[in-house]
Structure formats: structure tokens, C-alpha cells
Amino acid sequence: MTPVDFGQREAARPSRVSVSPSAPISLTSLVCATCDPRPDSGVPPALIDRANAFWGDGEGMLSEELDVLADAVGLLASPDVEPLFERLLEPVELAGPPGLETEPESARRLVRARLVRLAADPDLRRGYVDVLRALWATFSSRWDGGLRDEAALVAAEWRRRLDAGADLLELLPEAHIARREPFTRMARDALAQGRVLLSPTMSGLGHIIALPGGMSIAARPSHDDPVVRRREAATIVADALKTLAEPTRLTVLTQLAAEPSGVSDLARALHIAQPTASVHVRKLREAGLLEARKVGAATIYAARPEVARSMLTMARNRLYGVMTGLSAGETTP
Numbered sequence: 001m002t003p004v005d006f007g008q009r010e011a012a013r014p015s016r017v018s019v020s021p022s023a024p025i026s027l028t029s030l031v032c033a034t035c036d037p038r039p040d041s042g043v044p045p046a047l048i049d050r051a052n053a054f055w056g057d058g059e060g061m062l063s064e065e066l067d068v069l070a071d072a073v074g075l076l077a078s079p080d081v082e083p084l085f086e087r088l089l090e091p092v093e094l095a096g097p098p099g100l101e102t103e104p105e106s107a108r109r110l111v112r113a114r115l116v117r118l119a120a121d122p123d124l125r126r127g128y129v130d131v132l133r134a135l136w137a138t139f140s141s142r143w144d145g146g147l148r149d150e151a152a153l154v155a156a157e158w159r160r161r162l163d164a165g166a167d168l169l170e171l172l173p174e175a176h177i178a179r180r181e182p183f184t185r186m187a188r189d190a191l192a193q194g195r196v197l198l199s200p201t202m203s204g205l206g207h208i209i210a211l212p213g214g215m216s217i218a219a220r221p222s223h224d225d226p227v228v229r230r231r232e233a234a235t236i237v238a239d240a241l242k243t244l245a246e247p248t249r250l251t252v253l254t255q256l257a258a259e260p261s262g263v264s265d266l267a268r269a270l271h272i273a274q275p276t277a278s279v280h281v282r283k284l285r286e287a288g289l290l291e292a293r294k295v296g297a298a299t300i301y302a303a304r305p306e307v308a309r310s311m312l313t314m315a316r317n318r319l320y321g322v323m324t325g326l327s328a329g330e331t332t333p
Contacts, residue, residue, distance in 0.1 A: 016194035017168055018214075019159045020077035021151035022201075023143060024070040024084050025218045028063035029204025030135040035060045042138045051131050055114060061131070064209060065111045068098040069118075071211040077197060079148055081136055085129050091119040094212070101210040102186060139203060147202040154200040154221045168198065172219045178208040190215035240315040243287040244308070248272065249280040253289060253303050260302035287311075 033043050034051035052060040070076040072092050075084045098115065100108045118125055158171055168191055169179055178187050187208060190196050195214030201207075206219035244250050248270075255261075255270060267277040281301055284290045289308055290301045 016191060016196070017162055018077065018197045019155045019162065020197065020199055021079050021148060021155050022077050022197075022199040022218070023079055023081045023148070024066065024076055025199045025201050025207075025216070026139065026143065026147075026151075026203045027081055027084075027132065027136055028066050028207070029201055029218075030139055031061050031063040031066055031132075032204055034135070035062070043135065044138070047131075047134055047138070051135065054127065054131055057110075057114075059110060062107065062111060062114075063207070064100055064103055064107060065114050066132070067207075067209050067211060067216060068094070068100070068111060068115065071099075071213045071216070076211075076213070076216065077199065079152070081132075085133060088118075088129050088132075089122075089125055091125075093119055096212060099209075099211045102183065102208055103210075143202065151200045151202055155198075158198060158200070162198075168196065168217075171198070172206070172217070176206055176208075176219050178206075178217055178219075183208050186210065187215060187217065237315045237318050240311050240318075243283055243289065244311075246280075248276070249283060252277065252280045253284055253308070256284075256290060256301050257303035257305060260300050262298045262300055266301070 030043060031051070034048045054061055067076065069088060069092055070078075070084055072094055073084070073087045075087065078084060092115070094115065098108070098111055100111060103111075118128060161171065162168065169176075169184065169187065172178055177183055187196070190210070193214075197214055197216050199216070199218045200221055201218040202220070204218075204220075207216070208218075209216045244253070251270060252266065255266060259269070261269070263277050263281055264274060266281070267274040270277070281290065285292065285301075287307075289304055289311075291304055292299050292301050294300075
């Protein structure tokens with residue numbers, strides 16, 4: 001099978017770089033976590049042991065073998081992993097060497113041997129895909145729950161900055177391996193040929209890997225990336241407003257502002273079930289929007305309007321700031 005040339009799709013663009021979110025690349029980061037376990041990887045120890053024992057050759061699973069396979073079948077830049085899983089159940093025959101000039105010779109030999117075994121053994125392919133599916137299951141809820149959209153936003157911002165003349169390597173965090181020699185030189189050579197795929201990875205630290213289709217560079221967005229700042233601000237605003245975004249809960253808050261009372265009296269006043277009233281009171285207390293005081297055996301709840309005002313002011317300032325470029329501490333009109 002002819003490897004995919006990343007550069008062909010973007011050759012007309014000034015930066016000569018393909019930019020795309022990639023679920024397979026985030027999956028390779030999970031594979032890396034089985035070789036070098038990190039507490040924050042989310043991969044359970046039993047699955048790490050399973051992955052490390054899979055090949056039976058004394059070495060754990062390698063992200064490089066998955067990168068080569070995804071490149072060979074043209075799915076390295078896919079936003080979903082299911083098409084890759086389905087394709088890997090079939091033999092993948094490489095048209096030539098797997099590339100990997102960025103890796104040590106020992107890793108290249110090991111990957112070549114494993115790819116030959118996979119192509120020849122259907123049971124091994126099924127077992128390989130099963131392990132990959134299990135790894136992805138530890139991350140899929142985060143990917144589908146917002147990280148895929150965030151990766152697409154970051155990719156669009158990187159695309160805009162590259163087309164405006166930004167240097168590829170300057171988009172990467174200072175500690176990224178591609179900013180060290182000899183990898184910087186290799187990245188520059190690939191860039192000159194228009195054979196670079198740049199992907200935001202939402203797990204792991206990123207990579208630079210030479211593949212038959214070109215150079216794959218993945219990186220976590222840096223904290224000063226505009227998209228990251230916008231996402232963080234949006235999360236803060238959404239969290240601040242979440243408590244007030246439910247109509248019944250907001251009614252409970254305004255009722256307790258007008259007439260402090262216990263949960264039973266509150267439920268009767270609003271014609272709602274007492275358990276429902278209890279849930280909303282608990283959420284409001286957790287947000288600091290209610291105060292409680294004992295009156296005999298009863299607990300009386302009252303609204304704290306100053307907290308609501310502070311919460312709404314903070315949300316307004318954050319939202320206005322990120323929309324106009326002000327810092328979080330600057331005063332808004």
C-alpha cells in the first residue's frame with residue numbers, strides 16, 4: 001500500500017504544513033503511557049501489564065508501530081479511531097521501509113519485525129486491536145466530551161498563525177523534543193519538502209516521528225496559546241454560571257432571598273417535592289449562595305445576594321476580557 005504524503009493535501013498553503021486534530025495520535029500517547037506509566041495517564045495498572053505482555057518479545061507496545069500503521073492506511077489525521085481499528089483487522093502491507101529515521105535502529109528493527117507478524121497473523125491483529133480499544137476506552141469519554149472539539153479549535157488557530165507567517169517550531173512548547181537537535185534540523189528538512197503533519201495532542205507530551213508519508217509532529221497546546229486561554233476562560237465562566245442555569249434552582253434561590261425557610265416550607269411554597277428541594281438547596285450551598293442557621297431543631301436557609309452578585313460580576317469580567325483581549329484582572333466598563 002502506498003504511504004500517504006501528508007504534504008500533498010496542503011501544498012498550496014503558504015506554510016506547507018498539514019494541520020489536523022488526530023485521534024490516532026492521542027491514542028499513541030496512551031500506548032506511550034504503558035511503556036512509561038504516568039500517574040495522570042488514566043491507564044489502569046492491569047491494562048499496562050496486558051499491553052506490556054502483548055508481543056511476548058520482552059518489550060512493551062510501541063507508539064511508533066501504531067504511527068506507522070495509521071500512516072500506511074491513510075488514517076493518521078483522522079478525528080476518530082474506529083475506522084483505524086476496523087482497518088487494522090486486515091493485513092497492512094507497507095510499500096517500503098517504515099521510515100522512523102527519528103528513532104534508534106533497535107526500535108526500527110523491532111517495529112519492522114512486529115509489522116511483519118501482524119500482517120501474517122489474523123489472531124495477532126485481533127488481539128492488537130483489542131488492546132488498543134481498551135486503551136482508548138480510558139480516554140474516549142474525554143475525547144468525545146470536548147477534547148476533540150478543543151483539538152479542532154487549536155488546529156484552526158495553528159493553521160491561521162502558520163498562514164500568517166508564524167514559524168512551525170515556535171508554535172511548540174519550549175521543552176518539545178522537536179526544538180532540540182538533531183530533530184530541529186530534521187523538522188526543517190521535512191518542512192522544506194512540504195511533508196509535515198502538525199497535530200494537537202490532548203494526551204501525553206507530543207512527539208516528532210519520521211514516517212513514509214512525512215514528518216509527524218504532535219504537541220500539547222502551550223498555556224499561552226490563545227485557544228487554550230479562551231477555553232480556560234470559558235470553563236471558568238460556565239462553571240460559575242452552571243449553578244444558576246437551572247430554572248427551578250434559580251427559583252429556589254430567589255424564593256429564599258424573599259423568604260428564608262426550611263426545606264419543607266420551601267417545597268410547599270414552590271409546589272415541588274421535598275427531595276427535589278433538598279437537591280437544589282444542597283447545590284446552592286455548595287456554590288456558597290446560601291447560608292444556614294439553626295432555629296430550634298430546624299435549619300433555615302437564606303440567600304446570599306452578595307455572593308450571586310460577585311459570581312455574575314466575575315463571569316462578566318472573564319467573558320468580556322477574553323472577547324476583547326483584556327487580562328482577567330483588568331476592569332471592564
